[in-house]
Amino acid sequence: MSLQLTDVHISAGDREFVHGVSFDLPAGGVVGIVGESGSGKTLTCRAALGILPPGFTVSSGTVSLGGRDTATLSTREWTALRGSTISAVFQDPASYLNPSLTVGSQVAEVLQVKLRLRRRAARDRAVELLDSVRLPDVYRRYPHELSGGMLQRALIATAIAAGPRVLIADEATTALDVTVQSEILDLLADLRDSTGLALVVVSHDLAVVAQLCDEVLVMRDGAVVEQGPVSDVLYAPRHEYTRLLIDEHESYGLDRFLSLDGAALEGAVLEGAVRERAPLEGADHGAAR
Amino acid sequence: MVLRVLRLPTGKIAFAILLVIAALALFGPLLAFQDPLEGGAGILAGPSGAHPLGTDYLGRDVLSRLLAGSRISVLGAAQVTLVAMVVGVIPGILSVYLGSVFEWLTLRLADTLIALPFLVFAVAVTALLGNGIPQAMFTVGIMVSPLFYRVTRAATLAVARSPYVEAAIVSGATIGWVVRKHVWVKVLPPIAVALAHTAGVGFVVVSSLTFLGIGVQPPAPTWGGVLAADLGYLSFRPWAPLLPTALIMATVWACNLLADAIRDVSGEGGKALITAKGVRA
Amino acid sequence: MVLRVDGLEVRYGKLHALRGASLSVAPGETVGVIGETGSGKSTLARAVLGLVPASAGQIVVDGTDVTGLNTRQWRAFRRRGVVQYVFQDPLRSLDPDLTIASSLTEPLRIQGVSFAEAASRARELLKRVSLGPELLDRLPGELSGGQRQRVAVARALIVEPRLVLLDEPVSALDSSNRVRVLELLKQLRDAGTSLLFISHDLGSVAGVADRVAVLYRGEIVEQGPVRDVISRPTHPYTKLLVGSAPTLRSAAADRAARASLRALLTSEGAVS
Ligand SMILES: Nc1ncnc2c1ncn2[C@@H]1O[C@H](COP(=O)(O)OP(=O)(O)O)[C@@H](O)[C@H]1O
Ligand SMILES: Nc1ncnc2c1ncn2[C@@H]1O[C@H](COP(=O)(O)OP(=O)(O)O)[C@@H](O)[C@H]1O
Ligand SMILES: [Mg+2]
Ligand SMILES: [Mg+2]
DSSP states (O other), rough: OEEEEEEEEEEEEEEEEEEEEEEEOOTTTTEEEEOOTTTTTTHHHHHHTTTOOOTEEEEEEEEEEEEEEEGGGHHHHHHHHHHTTTTESOOOOGSSTTTTTTHHHHHHHHHHHOOOOOHHHHHHHHHHHHHHTOTTTTTTOOOGGGGGHHHHHHHHHHHHOOOOEEEEEEEETTSOOOHHHHHHHHHHHHHEEEHHEEEEEEEEEHHHHHHHOSEEEEETTEEEEEEEHHHHHHOOSSSSHHHHHHHHHHHHSSSSOOOOOOOGSSSSHHHHHTTTTTTTOOOOOTOOO | OOOHHHHHHHHHHHHHHHHHHHHHHHHHHHHSSSSOOOSSSSOOOOSSSSOOOOTTTTTTTTHHHHHHHHHHHHHHHHHHHHHHHHHHHHHHHHHHHSSSSHHHHHHHHHHHHHHSSSSHHHHHHHHHHOOOHHHHHHHHHHHHHHHHHHHHHHHHHHHHHHHHHHHHHTOOOOHHHIIIIIIIIHHHHHHHHHHHHHHHHHHHHHHHHHHHHHSSTTTSHHHHHHHHHHHHTTTTTTTTTTTHHHHHHHHHHHHHHHHHHHHSSOHHHHHHHSSSGGGGG | OOOEEEEEEEEEEEEEEEEEEEEEEEEEEEEEEEEOSSSSSSHHHHHHHHHHSSSSSEEEETTTEEETHHHHHHHHHHHHHHEEEOOTTTOOOTTSSOOHHHEEHHHHHHHOOOOHHHHHHHHHHHHHTOOOGGGGGGGGGGOOHHEEEEHHHHHTTTTTTSSSEETTTTEEEEEEEEHHHHHHHHHHHHTTTTEEEEOOHHHHHHHHEEEEEEEETTEEEEEEHHHHHHOOOSSSHHHHHHHHSSSOOOOOOOOOOOOOHOOOHHHHHHHH
């Protein structure tokens, strides 16, 4: 197992924010986490990366990485693992790059620090990495010269520079155009296929996750309300919240104009979801907080 | 706004100090129990019953000079600030709204004023308008107005480009409406900060002009003038500059406190603008 | 036609942001404008509202040719409340220092309506966007993103406009809030208001619009009924758009198709 979460609870003080998340992520596997904002997706990711915000702790359960319980790791060991075993990209790529350094030099720096490459070798490898995220000519460019999608790809290059086994993409495409989003998702899928990179893909959009994942977790208010293989969750959702997410797509997405290969999506299930919308009224917290 | 400022402790302290200063300005000249211009027996004397703060290099009573000088000093600083505000703030707001010609003109003018050697300008204007305190303070006000112009312009620009202002314009709002409803509350706090700064500059400038004989004729007492005189005789009365300095500093400090208080009670928009570059421009 | 845009060109200095865009919106119709970031969508809306000048072409809003209006004529036209605008960013589209009540009533107050009357309209509109009257005394900072966007829609509606331009009204919202706003737009459409719905995502427009226009690098490259554009896209960019929209069915098979469309578009971009 590359990454394994077993009944992870996350608390700050005496308040619990995440009430038990478990999943096994094998090499080359993809786990998706869906949920509205504030449902605990980012906290879960941060727990897996060992970078919970100050005051937050994994109050019970275990996170194990490559078979090792991360609770036993020292700060130093964590630092060594981050980047070379597990890595992440987030929603706002611009804030993770230094505006005064070229993109290429920042990728190369990671290689020098993490893999102890010489400067020359690091530069050559950085050029290769940027090529692999389809950014052939940006080594000498500065972050402000790149579009949002290009920045996110540059950040992915930085994140995979030290050859991690697990990459967490937390809302990595949320701020991007749909066409650019698909480009990033396709890139992640290619990387998984070519290098066996395991992925954790987080989004508030079920469809984004569904495109890529083997297993999906649906979170709400810190709890996993539904979990299972993508096809089960999509075609036979058990929880009303999942049905609501599917229904939102059915009535407002592109799906109803395209021929569906999954007949189970239509009909009874969705009618049910429409009728059950009423109890969820008032589920309007989030974005602004 | 005023009430909310007064509710804050910083606002209270600032108001109290400014009230005392205002009282000094009003009644100070009446309280001066000795003729501030009349030289006495001993020069550069230490404190005594007759001269609580001693005498200066011409034997004049220092306390009386400070009291008598307070009105000129305070009024001078107030005038500087007022002129700077009127000449700076209004064009600052209008430069954003009145089209590119006005914008270009005011920007060049502000640059020119900043580049102009201060004293040459001051001498030229007093030569033109006559050598008096109001003329000199008017000049100084003009000289520091680019600060207000820039602060106001930066703040107005930031507000003018915001979607909520565009929403108002799309509904048919006039420039006046936009300024009254959206711009004003947001540019006020940065202006207040600049104001405190200018009031301080005003005091210092009144003194340096006095020193050079521009505007205020040397025998006329001002806080800055007393300070300048004291500084010349440090070796005889090393403690002497303390009181005029304290008066100037208390006033400047009160202005700064007031600016802080205004910032604390101002809304989101204004706060954001204070920390923005504009204020330091 | 509530809106007719003909051969519209807009330049920002050297940059040619719109190159002859033509588009029309019939009474009661909802038209979607889809395009990537920088394709000129906001420029189109801003030109219609007179916020940026057109360098060529004609814009007719509800029978008034607005192309040559001067500042005063624009103001008079805007006060009639024929057309309104909802901005992309719910965080910045309401003045942070004004209560929801003042923001909501502003368009009416500008028209000279008394505060009492405007306030009672504001209350009605809040109800219409499913928000409670207790929000009236709040500041925008105390509302969630979804609530703010609904307030912004309510503000646009308070003058009962014939045409509402919506610039990416749901792009910054998460899915449950997005659905709420989309539902609201659907109600508006059904009540007969014409909408120009701008988005980078065909998916969010598909459920609401009657027709869509695809804007690519300042030109409208494709236009037609939603169903036709989605099921038979002709321009490569439209094909990529359709192929990129997140759908619930697994899209693994489309990856290669998307890659070749992207290659096609970049090579075309290099030529032009
Ligand atoms: N640094 C933090 N300080 C305080 N509360 C936090 C912090 N990070 C997250 N939270 C709280 O934890 C909950 C889950 O947050 P998060 O994991 O960021 O949600 P998501 O990523 O699903 O939007 C939210 O209620 C949020 O307010
Ligand atoms: N005020 C402006 N000054 C200069 N260029 C601008 C301005 N506004 C937009 N642009 C440019 O015009 C093009 C179209 O912008 P815009 O209409 O905002 O696109 P969209 O809304 O589709 O993202 C972009 O290249 C953008 O950088
Ligand atoms: Mg998050
Ligand atoms: Mg835009």
